[in-house]
Amino acid sequence: MPKTKMQVQKGFLFTRLAGEIEAGIAAGAYTAGEKLPSIRRLRESRGVSLETAYRAYVDLEARGLVETRPRAGFFVASRPRQAAAPRLSARPYGPSPVSFAAATADIIAASLDPRLIPLGASTLSPEWLPGRHLARILRGLLAAELEACLNYAPASGDPELRRAVARRSLMWGAPVDEEEVVITAGCAEAVALALAAAAPPGSPVVVESPTHFGFLQLLRESGHPVLALPTDPAFGLEPSALRRVLSRHSVGACLLTPHFQNPLGALMPEERKAELVELLDRRGVALIEDDIYGELSYAEERPALMRRHDRAGNVFSCSSVSKVLAPGLRIGWCLPGRRHLAAVKRLKSAFSLAVPTLAQKAVARFLAGGAFDRHLRRLRGQLRLASSQMADALSAGFPPGTRFLAPRGGNMFWLELPTGVDAMELYARARAAGINIVPGNVFSPGSAYGHHIRLSCTRPFRADIRRAVETLGELTLELMKPPARRGGRP
Amino acid sequence: MPKTKMQVQKGFLFTRLAGEIEAGIAAGAYTAGEKLPSIRRLRESRGVSLETAYRAYVDLEARGLVETRPRAGFFVASRPRQAAAPRLSARPYGPSPVSFAAATADIIAASLDPRLIPLGASTLSPEWLPGRHLARILRGLLAAELEACLNYAPASGDPELRRAVARRSLMWGAPVDEEEVVITAGCAEAVALALAAAAPPGSPVVVESPTHFGFLQLLRESGHPVLALPTDPAFGLEPSALRRVLSRHSVGACLLTPHFQNPLGALMPEERKAELVELLDRRGVALIEDDIYGELSYAEERPALMRRHDRAGNVFSCSSVSKVLAPGLRIGWCLPGRRHLAAVKRLKSAFSLAVPTLAQKAVARFLAGGAFDRHLRRLRGQLRLASSQMADALSAGFPPGTRFLAPRGGNMFWLELPTGVDAMELYARARAAGINIVPGNVFSPGSAYGHHIRLSCTRPFRADIRRAVETLGELTLELMKPPARRGGRP
Numbered sequence: 001m002p003k004t005k006m007q008v009q010k011g012f013l014f015t016r017l018a019g020e021i022e023a024g025i026a027a028g029a030y031t032a033g034e035k036l037p038s039i040r041r042l043r044e045s046r047g048v049s050l051e052t053a054y055r056a057y058v059d060l061e062a063r064g065l066v067e068t069r070p071r072a073g074f075f076v077a078s079r080p081r082q083a084a085a086p087r088l089s090a091r092p093y094g095p096s097p098v099s100f101a102a103a104t105a106d107i108i109a110a111s112l113d114p115r116l117i118p119l120g121a122s123t124l125s126p127e128w129l130p131g132r133h134l135a136r137i138l139r140g141l142l143a144a145e146l147e148a149c150l151n152y153a154p155a156s157g158d159p160e161l162r163r164a165v166a167r168r169s170l171m172w173g174a175p176v177d178e179e180e181v182v183i184t185a186g187c188a189e190a191v192a193l194a195l196a197a198a199a200p201p202g203s204p205v206v207v208e209s210p211t212h213f214g215f216l217q218l219l220r221e222s223g224h225p226v227l228a229l230p231t232d233p234a235f236g237l238e239p240s241a242l243r244r245v246l247s248r249h250s251v252g253a254c255l256l257t258p259h260f261q262n263p264l265g266a267l268m269p270e271e272r273k274a275e276l277v278e279l280l281d282r283r284g285v286a287l288i289e290d291d292i293y294g295e296l297s298y299a300e301e302r303p304a305l306m307r308r309h310d311r312a313g314n315v316f317s318c319s320s321v322s323k324v325l326a327p328g329l330r331i332g333w334c335l336p337g338r339r340h341l342a343a344v345k346r347l348k349s350a351f352s353l354a355v356p357t358l359a360q361k362a363v364a365r366f367l368a369g370g371a372f373d374r375h376l377r378r379l380r381g382q383l384r385l386a387s388s389q390m391a392d393a394l395s396a397g398f399p400p401g402t403r404f405l406a407p408r409g410g411n412m413f414w415l416e417l418p419t420g421v422d423a424m425e426l427y428a429r430a431r432a433a434g435i436n437i438v439p440g441n442v443f444s445p446g447s448a449y450g451h452h453i454r455l456s457c458t459r460p461f462r463a464d465i466r467r468a469v470e471t472l473g474e475l476t477l478e479l480m481k482p483p484a485r486r487g488g489r490p
Numbered sequence: 491m492p493k494t495k496m497q498v499q500k501g502f503l504f505t506r507l508a509g510e511i512e513a514g515i516a517a518g519a520y521t522a523g524e525k526l527p528s529i530r531r532l533r534e535s536r537g538v539s540l541e542t543a544y545r546a547y548v549d550l551e552a553r554g555l556v557e558t559r560p561r562a563g564f565f566v567a568s569r570p571r572q573a574a575a576p577r578l579s580a581r582p583y584g585p586s587p588v589s590f591a592a593a594t595a596d597i598i599a600a601s602l603d604p605r606l607i608p609l610g611a612s613t614l615s616p617e618w619l620p621g622r623h624l625a626r627i628l629r630g631l632l633a634a635e636l637e638a639c640l641n642y643a644p645a646s647g648d649p650e651l652r653r654a655v656a657r658r659s660l661m662w663g664a665p666v667d668e669e670e671v672v673i674t675a676g677c678a679e680a681v682a683l684a685l686a687a688a689a690p691p692g693s694p695v696v697v698e699s700p701t702h703f704g705f706l707q708l709l710r711e712s713g714h715p716v717l718a719l720p721t722d723p724a725f726g727l728e729p730s731a732l733r734r735v736l737s738r739h740s741v742g743a744c745l746l747t748p749h750f751q752n753p754l755g756a757l758m759p760e761e762r763k764a765e766l767v768e769l770l771d772r773r774g775v776a777l778i779e780d781d782i783y784g785e786l787s788y789a790e791e792r793p794a795l796m797r798r799h800d801r802a803g804n805v806f807s808c809s810s811v812s813k814v815l816a817p818g819l820r821i822g823w824c825l826p827g828r829r830h831l832a833a834v835k836r837l838k839s840a841f842s843l844a845v846p847t848l849a850q851k852a853v854a855r856f857l858a859g860g861a862f863d864r865h866l867r868r869l870r871g872q873l874r875l876a877s878s879q880m881a882d883a884l885s886a887g888f889p890p891g892t893r894f895l896a897p898r899g900g901n902m903f904w905l906e907l908p909t910g911v912d913a914m915e916l917y918a919r920a921r922a923a924g925i926n927i928v929p930g931n932v933f934s935p936g937s938a939y940g941h942h943i944r945l946s947c948t949r950p951f952r953a954d955i956r957r958a959v960e961t962l963g964e965l966t967l968e969l970m971k972p973p974a975r976r977g978g979r980p
Binding site: 109112123126129131132134135138139142143146147148149150151152153154184185186188189192196201202214217218220221222223326327328329330346347349350351352353354355356357358359 | 599602613616619621622624625628629633636637638639640641642644674676678682686691692704707708710711712713816817818819820836837839840841842843844845846847848849
């Protein structure tokens with residue numbers, strides 16, 4: 001385990017516990033297939049809470065070291081996955097303007113190309129999404145409420161949908177009133193409005209490194225220099241890095257994805273969330289949290305919003321139904337901190353007036369019914385299974401030196417390639433072989449992550465996906481070979 | 491006719507001709523109900539083009555001085571309307587930040603209140619819009635193309651819709667290729683993207699005075715000071731005012747509604763469009779034209795885009811289907827000048843990713859079919875009739891001293907109230923009487939137009955609307971009365 005990782009775990013009980021168990025497995029104290037102590041037993045022997053013990057096992061399981069067997073408990077994985085985590089991006093970046101690789105637009109377009117095996121796009125396959133149920137709701141609305149559905153909705157959103165979102169917020173650890181909900185064109189517009197409300201023009205904005213390329217695009221287009229800070233592949237943004245940056249720069253806002261981050265898949269522990277919110281609060285810097293993958297937790301319960309720790313009214317929570325119902329509906333929301341609510345409402349009205357009424361009402365009906373929770377349970381199970389199969393295939397098919405963590409939710413795999421393998425080259429060869437992946441370059445404002453790729457798990461792990469992963473592994477191996485010696489010409 | 495009006499007409503052939511005919515009517519050369527010379531006759535006797543002659547009559551008709559009888563020609567109106575135009579706003583405003591009346595948000599909200607007789611909102615009544623046809627198309631899409639409709643569309647728009655818009659642009663005097671079309675969340679987002687692409691941060695932006703309050707909101711939220719310039723109620727922005735402002739200020743962009751402007755109803759003559767585009771081009775200032783009412787011309791042909799005169803690739807044309815199909819679909823488009831196309835595409839992708847796919851495909855099918863033109867013809871006829879009835883009712887029901895022009899397209903009536911009548915007071919009394927109107931204050935960045943109101947004609951002119959107009963006229967008369975003398979107390 002690399003040194004940086006050990007450092008960041010200091011202070012987080014469950015990760016320390018997981019580290020100890022991992023060390024025990026590595027040392028042979030527990031052998032493959034052996035039953036591990038129950039979580040109650042761990043509580044007694046180590047003096048930790050049930051939750052801490054549970055989280056330690058979930059963490060180990062996500063990393064392929066431990067297996068859960070229903071009603072039997074936790075066991076050492078019979079064939080442990082290659083489990084080295086990608087390393088932390090060591091150096092902070094910025095504040096500097098985003099300088100995009102010219103290739104980015106092309107790479108993003110390729111991720112929508114239906115002729116390629118889709119290991120690049122993060123959009124879930126329609127077979128996992130409740131399209132037919134949505135169509136039924138839409139038809140019902142067209143029959144019974146046509147006039148209302150074709151007329152303007154209020155700028156802050158259809159009252160029924162705002163109510164449905166507010167009701168669901170009871171499960172997010174930070175309940176809001178419907179008056180605090182602003183409906184937006186997907187999570188993208190929610191984040192754009194939050195940024196416009198919170199960050200003074202031209203002020204530098206803190207993001208994770210690596211981060212969602214959409215955020216880099218937004219920051220470039222809105223003229224904010226970027227401060228991209230070291231981010232742990234398992235646990236998210238480093239508080240120490242944030243502390244240093246806040247003491248040196250007049251930061252405009254901080255934009256994070258605490259849950260199953262894109263592209264890392266990192267899940268921020270509750271303690272770290274509290275610490276970051278407090279750090280930002282002390283400096284009066286707004287936090288914009290992107291919760292778009294929050295509902296896709298593989299654990300029983302979804303993680304709580306960072307907003308839960310907010311006392312100053314300075315945290316914006318943004319999300320959408322794009323990853324759980326349908327991306328093409330373009331329905332999202334912003335829950336602005338109370339300091340910013342009026343500004344976000346004004347901005348929404350000024351920039352795009354309102355969100356389509358028909359889609360708002362359809363989502364409202366779906367969220368309010370019991371079908372949504374049933375769908376989520378099923379979707380999480382499907383995603384967890386496919387993701388575990390993908391992790392196994394990556395572990396078996398990629399050459400030694402490849403580093404990755406299996407996610408604990410969402411659908412992202414962040415791979416650090418073996419030394420010397422160039423991500424753009426792998427991207428090009430994969431494309432020639434009919435496979436789409438995303439090279440790491442697009443997730444960084446500078447030129448970092450030239451040896452990383454993002455793969456996503458967006459559909460059942462069938463033979464075509466398995467073969468594509470194997471092919472990718474072979475292409476990676478080829479790129480590791482020393483180049484053929486050149487001819488004798490000078 | 492006020493002096494300012496005479497001045498602005500200098501140089502525009504058809505308005506000069508209209509002025510001459512008007513003078514003839516006033517002098518008794520033609521009497522009420524008398525047939526006027528045919529347009530061919532006018533061409534011969536005055537040496538003008540057929541188009542000029544036709545436009546002169548259309549202009550006179552819109553102002554209630556002339557009547558068209560199908561297949562018979564043009565006649566002096568049997569009961570000429572009170573025809574004084576509202577006066578030009580005399581002084582330019584700015585560059586200054588927009589300072590909104592606190593009442594604006596409340597006034598906008600009231601215009602959506604279904605309990606009030608709607609003379610305020612500019613949204614057309616569902617009975618004039620093809621809701622059932624749209625519902626049929628939507629149902630067809632849900633049945634046959636569900637997966638595609640629930641998935642992301644490309645950021646610049648669904649290819650089918652971009653093609654349909656490009657095909658229609660053949661009728662707008664400035665044809666574009668589908669690659670030059672960017673689909674947006676209504677006209678509001680199209681204008682916001684154009685502004686972000688064209689105007690440097692903090693640069694002053696020229697608008698008409700009065701102008702759409704949504705533009706003022708947008709400029710305030712995006713931090714642009716406003717230069718609101720005198721605008722003729724019949725013919726739009728004054729070129730002389732623009733020339734002066736361009737020589738004194740470093741203007742970031744110019745935002746105009748050349749066709750049936752909100753709230754004036756002004757229609758800019760072709761010559762003036764060419765003059766303004768050339769003025770702006772010479773200084774390298776981008777023009778953003780809002781064409782949202784362009785299809786609602788009462789004449790046979792809709793007016794051409796200002797873009798037609800663009801040689802520098804510096805004109806953005808923005809529009810939507812909100813005034814012709816359904817506001818709640820939120821489908822619009824931006825046709826950026828070639829200088830700005832790449833920037834608008836980047837901004838759209840960064841700020842809201844994409845527009846809902848289902849609504850895009852539905853609009854594409856509607857625009858591409860012959861039903862759209864049939865619908866437009868019917869809608870224009872309905873609007874023209876209702877608007878003419880409204881003009882008659884205003885003329886009959888409002889006290890002397892009220893000034894307005896009947897529109898030549900769209901659905902706006904801009905009323906200058908008799909001396910001393912306060913628009914906010916009339917607004918409040920109308921509301922108490924169950925009628926919604928919009929006071930002039932909200933159309934100006936400062937505090938102009940306190941004696942103006944905007945009425946809109948959005949549905950068939952039935953008894954309830956007629957009564958509401960009569961009531962408004964009575965309330966106006968009441969407000970003209972000198973206040974009751976106060977009691978004897980000092």
